[in-house]
Amino acid sequence: xxxxxxxxxxxxxxxxxxxxxxxxxxxxxxxxxxxxxxxxxxxxxxxxxxxxxxxxxxxxxxxxxxxxxxxxxxxxxxxxxxxxxxxxxx
Numbered sequence: 475x476x477x478x479x480x481x482x483x484x485x486x487x488x489x490x491x492x493x494x495x496x497x498x499x500x501x502x503x504x505x506x507x508x509x510x511x512x513x514x515x516x517x518x519x520x521x522x523x524x525x526x527x528x529x530x531x532x533x534x535x536x537x538x539x540x541x542x543x544x545x546x547x548x549x550x551x552x553x554x555x556x557x558x559x560x561x562x563x564x
Contacts, residue, residue: 497564504557511550518543 518540 493564497561500557500564501561504554504559504561506554507557508551508554511547511554515544515547515551518547 521540
């Protein structure tokens with residue numbers, strides 16, 4: 475009928491596939507990409523700057539630049555989430 479699998483001898487099948495390891499790496503990379511995207515999105519959204527000049531506070535924010543950055547980091551977050559979801563195929 476097919477191959478019989480001996481459940482008591484699980485050690486016989488160890489190390490035959492690298493796919494679970496690749497799936498884990500994709501999951502880990504996707505998680506890191508999503509976290510980095512969220513952190514950068516929050517920093518753009520709140521306009522956080524570690525070093526700033528007092529004269530920079532008087533300038534009006536460039537809304538088009540901010541929207542472009544938020545869109546870019548939104549795409550990065552989506553790519554990270556897709557990588558996490560894709561890792562479950564492995």
